[in-house]
Amino acid sequence: MKTSDALLLLSAFTSAQWGLVTSRQAKGAGVDGVTLHRLEKAGHFDRVRHGVYAATIAVVTEARNEQAAWLMLNAAEPAWKRPLLEPAGGVISHGSAARLHGLGELVDDRVVLTTPRRRTSRDPNVRLMTAELLEDDVTTIDGLPVTTALRTILDLLDQRTDGSHIATIIQEAVEADLVRIDVLAERIGPYALRYGVRRPEDGGALLDHLLAEIGISAAHLARQPTPPRP
Known part of the structure; x- marks a missing residue:
């Protein structure tokens, strides 16, 4: 296959997938592994992780590792055909989600994804969690x-x-208008005992307990002005 023909076939994926294409997508489009390897050697592609390649002309974003890991969960399916809650895929979550939201400073280079059924990954840099998410639990x-x-x-x-890491994330999420503090107080109650708050199901008490670790209170945070929407 000519280089120009292969690049044209792969561009259908890279143009809509952050500059990325999986080896299975390439194979499905008629570009075999030998040709893909030749394109890499020629400098047209870089291998991001096993089975995922990036066009060298593509802009590298801070989310590239997460994008590549997400694509590999259902490596043959194009990104634009996947529903928000994909039975064969997953959602970026936990510390990885916090990082993409720009919240906190959790130190963990692994990409964490939540999948609807139990799965494993051979990649030590990817961690898969299992949970049933609702549409209201997910954004893009x-x-x-x-x-x-x-x-x-x-x-x-x-x-x-x-606790202090969580408190920082809460503070930044409220200040960025990503979550309402009253809603948060209603939802976090089940975790009170885990953080030593001896008032089961009391989300308000847990919220005050966590925020006290960074020297603020829920009342103070609730008074912060909402930032203007862009």
């Missing part, structure tokens, strides 16, 4: 499905993430 960031700020906070609480 540049076309990539990501758990909402609220769901992300709940997931991190469920993992017993350090």
Whole structure:
């Protein structure tokens, strides 16, 4: 196959998938592994992770690792054909979702995704969690499905993430108008005992307990002005 023909076939994917294409998508389009390897050697593509390639002319975003990991969950299916809640795929979640939302400073280079059924990954840099998400639990960031700020906070609480880290994420999420503090207080109650708050189901008490670790209160945070929408 001519290089120009192969590049044209692959551009149907890279133009709509953040500059990325999987080896299975390439094969389905008629570009075999030998040709893909030749394109890589010629400098047209870089291998991002096993089975995922990026066009060298594509803009590299901070979400590239998450994009590549998400594509590999259902490697043959084009991104534009996948529903928000994909039975064979997943959603960026937990610390990875917090990072994409620009919340907190959790230190973990692994990409975390939540899938509707139990799955495993051979990639040590990918962690798969299992949970049934609702549409209200998911948003999109540049076309990539990501758990909402609220769901992300709940997931991190469920993992017993350090209280001060969670408090910072909560503060930044409220200030960015990604979550309402009254809604948060209603939803986080089930995690109170995990953080030593001896008032089961009291989300308000847990919220005050967490925010106290960074020197603020829920009342103070609730008074912060909502930023103007762009």
